[in-house]
Amino acid sequence: MGFEVLLKGKNLIRLFEGLGAALKISLISVIISIFLGLILGMLMSLKKPVINAVTRVYLEIVRIMPQMVLLFIVFFGFTKMTGKNISAELSSVIVFSFWGTAEMADLVRGCLLSIPAIQYESSKALGFSKLQTYIYISSYRR
């Protein structure tokens, strides 16, 4: 089947370099997504109209725009706007974080809202502050 092509020249090394780049981009994007997603998810669970409207548009963009399109926009659009080149790696990190944050935030929101209201009420009755409730009640349940 022509697998020998893998062994020609530096092909195999190049493949592993590709794998390394993919892993690096994924790892950085995952970390950023988790961090930003947690914050955004908590904001969304507050059910404030303005936040809801903005995040709905954001989530809808992520829901319907192919990642390739987003990559194009960042990669070509950034250069066009600033006149400076942006590296492919940085473009990828930006797009994947943009996408991952949305997914993560939606998950966090869903989890926070699925905790029964009585849990919040009882923690309030026990005198926990809002922040303490988040840290000790909400995050343990899921």
Next chain:
Amino acid sequence: MDEILKIEHLTKKYDDITVLNDISFTVKKGEVIVIVGPSGCGKSTLLRCINGLEGINDGKVDIQGKTGMVFQSYELFPHMSVLQNLMLAPIKVQKRKKDEVKTEALQLLERVGLSSKKDNYPRQLSGGQKQRVAIVRALIMHPEILLFDEVTAALDPEMVREVLDVILDLAKQDKTMLIVTHEMAFARAIADRVIFLDGGEIVEDTLPREFFDAPHTDRAKRFLKTFEF
């Protein structure tokens, strides 16, 4: 009187565990039999063996005609309205005419006080209402014997009565019924005979007055004691 159901030496096992051991009894037309016993004694399994939901390991179950079953958890079809729930089986299974089935369904709904709910979906009904619909759904198939499997066990206390009233009404119409229940006052009021099942065996098969006032066995006495305060 005609025998509708005749069970002889029925034995049911799950792997090595014997759930029902050598059960024999007969049910005559128009009889109402209440089966009582502690949890896990095999009452529900007995009903499931009778209507064929469970296979049996030994013995014989002989039914003259069809059975109808009402479940503890109602099991209405959630994607259909009340009327659709009632009409599907008569039309699809018995190939009866739609108009005739609809007329009967409406009559039966009227009888259980749910005419106004005919176009509602199960989710819009209370537990008691759902269970009354489920009873009508079994009834409209004209079964020779009706099986009730703890039909009030999942209901809120204030809804138990409306369901039991429907069953009492059926008893007055001389329907043949086999009722598994934990409602002892109801059992006493409706039963022609009480079967006390314990450990997969029939311990007593007697008249309700006798069973509740003067049980013969210690096991029955102990069981009845758990309902006292």
Next chain:
Amino acid sequence: MDTGVISKYIPIFAKAFLLTLKTGWLGVLLAFLLGIAGAFVLYFKFPLLSAVIKCYVELFRNTPLLVQLFFIYYGLPALGIRTSAEFCGVLGLGLLGGSYMTESIRSGLEAVPQIQKESAVSLGFTKKQIFLDIILPQAFTISIPGLIANVIFLLKETSVFSAISLMDLMFTAKDLIGLYYDTTESLFLLVVFYILMLLPVSFAGSIIEKKTRFKMFGD
């Protein structure tokens, strides 16, 4: 942004849009057919076939469409089968989607409680009636959110078609940017046409989801 450039590009993008739309929805259709067949096989546990379907689902769910397309596009000719890029696109998308649809439909079927089946048995329904009248409609309602998400996912995946030289929206945008440097206009049209393709589906999907859910669960 130059409106003259945009009006010049619109017909080019429109042509690519129609091609993307066609291959995308044909792929979705194929995915549905495969998914129904696959879920049916898994639900009824047909001995040998179930194993085949399980392998298929695992394989296609866990590899990117791009890789699958390469195998189809360069692999089929190596086997002596001559095809078009369009056919490869539809086939690839259909196979990928089929694996996702199989899982969604199967989990819907299995989410219908066993006792629903028993209550149907005790009313005397045949196996076929139980499946078609009782299980399937309920399973469908349960599956709908997953199925809609799959459709959107698949239509989005058309964006990798350009890798097998299918002249889709991405291909056109890349081409025009490379040739004339009209980056802003090309990106703008690319986004507009993808919105045109997916926003109606997303909207319709939400409505269908709400309606079916409400009918059965009431919330």
